[in-house]
Amino acid sequence: MRRRPNYLAGLGSALWLFIVGLPIYVLVMATVQTRSGYGQNGPLGFPDDFTLSNFSDVFSGGFGHYYLNTVIVTASVVGIVLLLVPPLAYAIVRSRNKVISAVFRLFLLGLAVPAQAVIIPVFYVISTVGLYDNLIGVILPTAAFALPVSTLVLSGVMRDITPELFEAMAVDGATPRRMFFQLVLPLSKGGLSTIAVFSALQAWNGFLFPLILTQSNSTKLITMGLYDFQTQYGINIPGLLAAVILSMVPILLVYLFARRALVQGLMGAGGK
Incomplete structure (x- = not known):
């Protein structure tokens, strides 16, 4: 018909x-x-x-250095998240320890605390330890605020792994360490991609921490470097938008190559 x-x-x-x-x-x-x-x-x-002079002017004005700083911060934040969250989520899912449960509830409490509400204490701590106007001073709080959501997402993915798989490996004499590396991590690739993309997005587009915790041009990130196109005589709109396009490219590439694993991570282990 x-x-x-x-x-x-x-x-x-x-x-x-x-x-x-x-x-x-x-x-x-x-x-x-x-x-x-x-x-x-x-x-x-x-x-x-x-x-195409706008794109060349963007890098000749020092935007390339801001780009490099942002790449360093983003890679460091993703590395910290991928190093800490998987074993923490595994302990939350498999352990019945009250201490682990209390830590998980503490992480959930972090979801309700916005960065704007604690920026003054964060500034005080970073300044006290001597990390003000340092990329490490931006990396640590950015990673800290990405941990609660990442832990919640990855622990949900790990809970979807059927208990029979753990029991089968336990019968074969597998230790918890072996289960983690040979069973949990391979089945959690989608969740790992999800938290990697999320933390990378948080770090790449971060504005509050670079604004408050950095000052000099040597530690500027992309979000702060966009202000260079605004002068007392006006705004260089073509140059500003060229910088915006260049700043969008890495995140678009991350989504392009990780979109399938990202969707699987949002759907659960195995994409079901």
Whole structure:
């Protein structure tokens, strides 16, 4: 049987495509024209002369150093999360110890505490230990605030592993250490990808901690480096949007290569 076309759904899809595509068009077109050309044509105008000078000007202005700092912070935060969360989540799932349960409840309490509420104590602690205006002073609190959600997600994934698998390995004489490395970690790849993407996103887009805990240009991150395009005479919009596009590329690549494992992690162990 022939199906009648749904013109209303097609119209709605076209309208939604226009709504989503318009900001992308404005973003891309602004980066390929000069500042004066952007001022003449406006945000919706088509550029008269295409140029890629905005991207080269971004790196010549020191944005490459901010980029490197952000990569260091992001990689360090992801490394800390992937080092601490899997054994903690495994202990929470498999242990019946009251201390472990209390630690898990403490982590859950961390979900209710926003970073804005404790930024003054964090600033005091970081300054006291001598880590102010240091990348380590940004890495540690960023990783700390990523731990509660990451622990909750990964412990939920590990709980989906059937007890029969643990019992079968126990019958074979496997130790808890061997179960962790040969059973739990392979079946938790989706959850590991989920917490890695989450912590990377938190670190890459972090604004509050770099704003409060850094000062000099040598420790600036991308989110703070965007302010360099604002002067007392105005804002270099094409240069700013070129920097925004460059800052979006790594996160888009992470989603591109980890999207399947990310979906599996959100669905549970094995993607069920």
